[in-house]
Amino acid sequence: FEDLAKERNLSATDVDLGLVAKSAIIDSAIGDAAFALAANEVSQPVQGRFGVALLKVSKIEPGTTPAYELVAPKLKRDLAVERAKASISDLYNKMEDERGGGANVLEAAQKAGLKAITIDAVDRSGRGPNGQPVTGLPQG
Numbered sequence: 001f002e003d004l005a006k007e008r009n010l011s012a013t014d015v016d017l018g019l020v021a022k023s024a025i026i027d028s029a030i031g032d033a034a035f036a037l038a039a040n041e042v043s044q045p046v047q048g049r050f051g052v053a054l055l056k057v058s059k060i061e062p063g064t065t066p067a068y069e070l071v072a073p074k075l076k077r078d079l080a081v082e083r084a085k086a087s088i089s090d091l092y093n094k095m096e097d098e099r100g101g102g103a104n105v106l107e108a109a110q111k112a113g114l115k116a117i118t119i120d121a122v123d124r125s126g127r128g129p130n131g132q133p134v135t136g137l138p139q140g
Contacts (some may be wrong), residue, residue, distance in 0.1 A: 001042045001056045019061060032057065 005015045025031035027048040035041055043055040068089050086090045091112055098108035109116035117136055128134045 001054060004054065016058075019059070021063070 001015075020034075022031045022035050025034065027050065030048040030053055032047060033043050037055060037057040038098050039057055041057060043053075045054060046054045073109065075084040075122060095105075095108045095114075096114040098111050099105070103111065106116045106118075119134055119137070122134045122137070126133055126137055
């Protein structure tokens with residue numbers, strides 16, 4: 001395995017994927033073949049989606065299931081972010097539908113249940129013509 005890698009001028013980073021879960025391997029043929037190997041065993045050539053591959057497993061580590069208490073904060077944050085993205089996407093679509101129907105931004109915002117604020121002038125750093133920060137802008 002190592003000799004073939006050297007012959008093809010492949011570096012260690014080209015051939016060592018590190019510790020990988022089966023679900024992280026895009027090509028199921030490659031994943032199935034890799035997870036059927038014993039430690040330090042080299043596979044026969046495996047035809048995958050992206051070509052032929054030789055596989056070598058250097059370490060096998062059993063999978064673990066983390067306790068809910070450890071992953072709950074991340075799961076809750078991820079769900080909140082997904083819901084927020086969906087909500088923003090819905091509002092965007094409502095605004096675009098109204099604007100496409102001839103409404104101006106103020107009318108479209110009103111129909112979407114949003115509060116529209118008119119700001120006469122602001123630069124990209126959130127400052128007005130007088131150089132002072134403009135109040136009432138969304139953060140970020």
